Amino acid sequence: MELVEKTDDHGNTIIFKRCIGRTFGRDTRGNVKDQLDKIASFQTRPDDVLLCTFPRSGTHWVYNMARMIQTGTLQYSGTPEMMEYQDISIIDRMGSPRMFHTHLSYPFIPKAAMEGQLKIIYVLRNPKDAACSYFTFQSKIKNSYYSGNMEGYLDAFLSEEFIGSGGSWFTHTKEWNSAMAANPDLNISFLRFEDLKKDLYRNILRIADFLKVDRDEKFLKKVEETASFDNLKKEHTSIAGESELWKHLGDNGRMPIYKKGIVGEWKNMLTVAQNEKFDRVYKEKMRDMTGEISFDYN
Template sequence: MELVKKTDDQGNIIIFKRYHGRAFHKEIPGNVGDHLEKQVTLPFRPDDVLLCTFLKSGTHWVFNITRMIQMKTLQYKSHMAMVEYEDIGILDNVKSPRLFATHLTYPFIPKAAKEGQIKLIYVLRNPKDVVCSFYTYLSQLRNSSYIGNFDGFLKAFLTEEIISCGGSWFTHTREWNSAICENPDLKILILRYECLKKNLYPNLVKIANFLEVNHDETFLRKVEHAVSFENLKKEHATKAGENKVYEHRADKGRLPVYNKGIVGNWKNVFTVTQNEAFDVVYKEKMCDMGVNLEFDYE
C-alpha cells in the first residue's frame, strides 16, 4: 500500500496510509485492508480483554494497571499486543488470560468484541492534552510519521488526515460513543483519564470488579503505587522498557511513551489563537453528542 505524504504551507510533513478514505498509521503492516480483514475474525477466548483508546490517551498506563490486576502481578510490561500492528499468529499464541489493546475506531475492531464475547475497556482523554502528548511523542521518534512544528500538527489533528487508526480523535470518539449507546450488550467499562489521575484507587477497584477478579485492598494498594507515573517511567528506563520490534523507531526499541503524565498541560502549550481554533472545531464536530464530554482541565 502506497504511503500518503503531505506537506503543508509551512513545510510540515505528515505521513500515513489511506484505506477506505480513512487515515491509518504507517506502521500497520502491509496492506491495511488485508491486515484488518484478518484481525476482524481473530479467535477470542471468554476471558480476553481488549483495551480501546485513541493514541496518547493513557494506553500504556491503563494497560499496566489492567494487566497487573488481571495477572495478579506487580511486574511492569512495556510491550502491548496491539491488534492492528501484530501478526495474527502471534496474537493467537498469547497465553491466557490475554490482554490486547487497540487504537482502532469502532467499525474496525474485531467482530467478537462487537458481539459482546469479550470485555472491553475504553479510555477517553481530553483531546487538548492528547494532541500535546501526541506531538511530543512523534517528535522523539526516528522514522516519525510527522516532521514539523506544533502548529502544523495541531491543524492536522483537527482534520481527518491525521496519523490515526481509522479516524481523527473526533471520529474515534463519536463512533465509539455511538456504538456504546446503540449496543447495550457490549461488555464495556468506560474510564476517564482525568478521573484516573484524580482518584486512582476507586478506579482500580472498579477495574477489578469489571474483570471479576478478586483482589484485597493490600494488593490493589500495591498496584496503585506500582503504576504511579514516576514508577512507570523509572521501570520503562530499565531493560524492561526495551523492545526489538521498535528498534527502527527508538534506541533499543524504547518508545518515548511517558512524557509528563499530567492533566491540563495543554495550557502551557496552546496559544490563545490555537485554543480558539480548537474550540471552534470541537463545537462543530461534538456539539450534538448524546453523552457528557465535559473534561476536567485542572
C-alpha cells in the same frame, strides 16, 4: 492502500496510510485491509481483555495497572501487543489470560468484541492534552510520522487527514461513544484519564470489579503504588520496556512513552489563538455526537 505524504506551505509534513477512505498509522501492517480483515475475524477467548484508546490517552499506564490486576502480579509488562501493528498469529499464541490493545476506531475492532464475547476497557482523554502529548511524542521518536511545528501539527490533528487508526480523534471518539450508547452487547468499562489522575485507587477497584478477579485490598493498594506514573516511567527504562516491533522508532524499541502524565499540559503548549481554533473546530465536529461528553481540562 495509499501511502500519503502531505506537506503544507510552511514545510510541515505528515505521513499516513489511507485505506477504505480512512487514515491509519504508517506502521499498520501490510495493505491495511488484510490486517483489518484478520482483526475482524480474530478468535477471542472468554477471559480476553481488549484495551482501546486513541493515541496518548494513558495506554501504557492503564495497560500495566490492568495487567497487574488481571494476573495478580506486580510485574511491569511493558508495551502491549497492538492488533493493527502486530502479526495476528503472535497475539493468537499468547497465553491466557490475554490482554492486548488497539488504537482502532470502533468499526474495526474484532466482531467478537462487538458481540460481547470479551471484555473491553476504553479510555478517553481530553483532546487538547492528547493532541499536545502526541506532538511531543512525534517530536522525540525516530522516523517520525510528522515533521514540523505545532501550528502545522494542530491543523492536521483538527482535520480528518491525521495519523489515525481509522479516523481523527473526533471520529474515533464519536464512533466509540455511539457504540456504547447503541450496542447493549458491549462488555465494556469506560474510564477517563482525568478521573484516573484524581482518584487512581477508586478506578483500580473499578477495573478489578469489571475483570471479576478476587484481589484483596492489600494487593490493590500495592498496584496503586507500583502503577504510579513515576514508577512506571522508571520501569520503562529497564529491559522490560524494550520491544522488537518498535526498534525503528526508539532505543531498542523503547519508545518515549512516559512524558509528564498530567492534566492541563496543553496550557503550556497552545497559544491563545491555537486554543480558540481548537474550541471552534471541536464545537463544529462534535455537534452531532450521540449524547454528551464533558472533559476536565485543568
